[in-house]
Structures are given as structure tokens and as C-alpha cells.
Amino acid sequence: MVKTMTQLMTEDGIRCDGRRLDELRNISIKVGVLKNADGSAYIEFGKNKILAGVFGPRDVHPKHMANPDSGILRCRYHMSPFSVTERKNPAPSRREIEISKVIKEALQPAVILKDYPRTVIDVFIEVLQADGGSRCAALDAAAVALADAGIPMRDLVSACAAGKVADRIVLDVNNEEDQEGQADMPVALMPNMGKITLLQLDGMLKPEEFKTCMQTALVGCKRVYEVQRKALMEKYFQNGEQ
């Protein structure tokens, strides 16, 4: 099979989409984009276009899932059939089920569920167009949507990936780099508490690269946090109110 290897990086460290090693793709977040949801957000992260809607706290169905000591958090990450090059079967894949689980576990430490026993907070994420790093972008939107729903939170959750491409550690891996690069490490951080709530890796990293890769991703998370904060401020503190 003849495979045309796209060149992932030039000698002086410029990546295939023109970014430097430590540069994020463009991110924009809009808060409160859905009428029916209690909280919502829309994110564009590179070519990712993702909607997140939050419902609740509300009654749990099925009832046996209810926890008398605490609320529960449910999360569904779903990709639209038209979100990728080849049409995706709309039924949830194993990958989507796993991502739903890790996103839920990444958000859970930030949400104060104790205050809402016997209820559920549902987070629905729809990936309308997918690019590399869709789970991080989805998490960023979901955290903002939770805040928009007025749910008490200890902190926001900001996510960003780092990886290894052409033997160098890079921030915010795009689709091509994810496919043909050497490692991809999505990380989520509660920025004010310094707590890492999501960490995955596939690829091959030496122990010292593992450390730099994680630190690189954390720098990215903090930059994403600023964008999230700004988006929330824009909705809630218009006209310079504080």
C-alpha cells in the first residue's frame, strides 16, 4: 500500500497546520446557546465543533440509580454521523462509551453533588464536527455548561492534550498528528485546585518525556481556562458589571 506520509513538522519546529510547538489551535466558546437546557455551551476548538447541554439536578430515571446520600452525574458523549470523513454509525460505539465515562469522571470532582441527594445531573455532549482532541474540547464545553446551569462547583475543569510528534513534545495535538504522531496524552485539570481529573495516554514516551508531556498539557489547560472564564464573564458580567 502506498501511503503518502504527510510531513508533520519542519526542521525548525513548525507543525503541519503552521503552529509552533507550544501553540494552541483557535478556541472560541459561547455560553447559553440552548433554550431548553438548564445550562449549555458551544465550543470551537480547531476544527472541532461541539455542543454541550446540562439538565438538572432533576429526578433520576430509572429510580434505582438514585443515591440517597448524593446526587449523581451522568454523561453522554456522542458523535454525529456527519462529524467525521466516513459516516459514523449513529449508535454509541465502545469508544464513545469509554469517553463518556472518562469525561464523567473528569467532571465529577468539580461538581458538588452532595447538595442534591436522589437527583441526577445529565450532561449531553454532541460532537457536530470532530478534529483531534475532541474529548478535551467536549470536556471544556461541558464544564462551562455545568457552570452556566448554576450548579455549585469547586472549580472549573479545563482540558487539553499534549503529545509527541516527530520526536518532539507538542501542545494540543491535531487530527493528523494524532493519527501519525508518536503519542497523544489528553489531560484535564481543575486549575485552581491543581487536581488532574483526566489523564490518558497512547503512544510511547520515555519517563522524562512523560513528565514534560504532562507539564506541557497542564500549561495548555491553564490557557483553556482563561478562554472558559472569559466566555462565562461575557454572559454574566456584561457592561462591565462585576
Next chain:
Amino acid sequence: MNSLILDQLKRDKILDLLKTGKRIDGRSLDEQRPLIIETGVIPKANGSARVKLGDTEIITGVKIQPDKPFPDLGDKGILICTAEILPLADPNAEPGPPNEEVIELARVVDRGIRETEMIDLHQLVLIEDKSVIGMFIDSSVIDSGGNLFDACSYASVAGILSCTVPKYEIKDEAPVLVEGVTSKPPIKTLPVSVTMARIGDHIVVDPTKDEESCMDARITITTNSDGNICAVQKGGSDGFTAEQLLECSEMALAVGRKIRKQFEKLM
């Protein structure tokens, strides 16, 4: 739900002990439970293993058969690892489609073996883009006593190491089995998965079921023979600090070296 009070009591007991550096079963924090590996337990499979990690017990079978390659990976054989929790393994397990925990288990086991590149998949090609050898590594949890991630991963690795690959020849563009000729699988490295749980401020290796029921967060790190970190999965409803994660990565390398010696004996 009836376990809520019990969990709280257990958690208090486990935490009290951890403060004095001890664990409920007497192990040190970075000590794994004894690992017992037996191979060749299912002669009808091309490779198989029965692994006991403490009270957790897994049976893995490897089946090898010709298959069509994935459209975008015509120069590679197929490798698929699955895992399931049998209903007889746990009072809370139910027959039926896998839930998210089981899907995560299977995907993390698969990722560890895939990302370390344990098997040289290029050597499993019969005709490029048309016909390849597929290796299907299916693990069943038959008794669940905590840390299914590592137990399933060890059983899968042991199953692969024990397997003999049948020879196929191409006749009229179709693969035909050559009777009586087998070879060893093309092994490049030995992946070792190490799972750690954070309970309070303590990190413990290879958590038992009780420790898992009261852990705050979990991390599974898979390393290869060269000391590289190849796959990571964080789980559980809380997080880690960056320092804790670096400590975990060092622990995974150290514990991994010990387990790898056990695998080397199987080669």
C-alpha cells in the same frame, strides 16, 4: 446500595491502617499480590493462560485465524483484545450487553498491548491489503477480587506468549492452513500494566476489591521492556496532583520490572 454503610466502615478501617503505613491484607503500599500464571490450560485455543492475582482469577484464550485487514491498515495483521466479567465472577455482574466499566476494562487492556507494540503486526501479513493473520485475545474474569485491569492484562500477555501461530499458505489468493507447521508469535516487547489506587493521600499498588470500593481515584500505567510509558488511563471519581502522578509513573516502572521477570520465564 446496602453496601454504603459497610463501605464507610471499611474505608475508615482502611484509612486508619494506611496512616500507619499498613494495608488491610498486610501488604506494603507498593507490593502486589502474588501472581500465579499457568499457560496452555485450553488446548483447543492457539494459546491460553489462567492467571491468579490474589483473589482475582482470569482465563484468557488466544485464537488465531486468517482475516481481511482493516482498510487503512493493509500492511498489518489484526490484534484484538477483549475482556468480559462473567456473571459467575461477581454477585453484581449481570449477563447481557457490557456496561461502561467492562467496556473500559477491555479497551484499557487492548490499549496496553497495542501501544507497547508487543506483537510485530507487520509479520502477520499474508498478502498485503488482502489477507492477514488475526489474533483474537479474549479474557474472561472468572472470579473478581479487584484490579481486573492488571489481571486481564497479565493473562492476555501470558496467553500471547504461550501461543503457537499456525502456518498459512496462499493458494489461488486464499489462505490455506499448512498442517503441522507452527511458529512462535513475533514478540517485540513485554508490556506490564500496573494499576494504583489513591485512597486519601496514599497511593497503593494493585488494589483489592475492598480497597477499590473506597478509593478516590485510580490510575493504570503500562510500560514496555525498554522502560517507556506507553498507555495510561485514569479512572475513579476524583483526581491526582501532578506530583502524585509522577510518583505513580515511577512506581509503575519499578513494579513492572518485577512482573516482567515472571513473563520472561514463559518465553
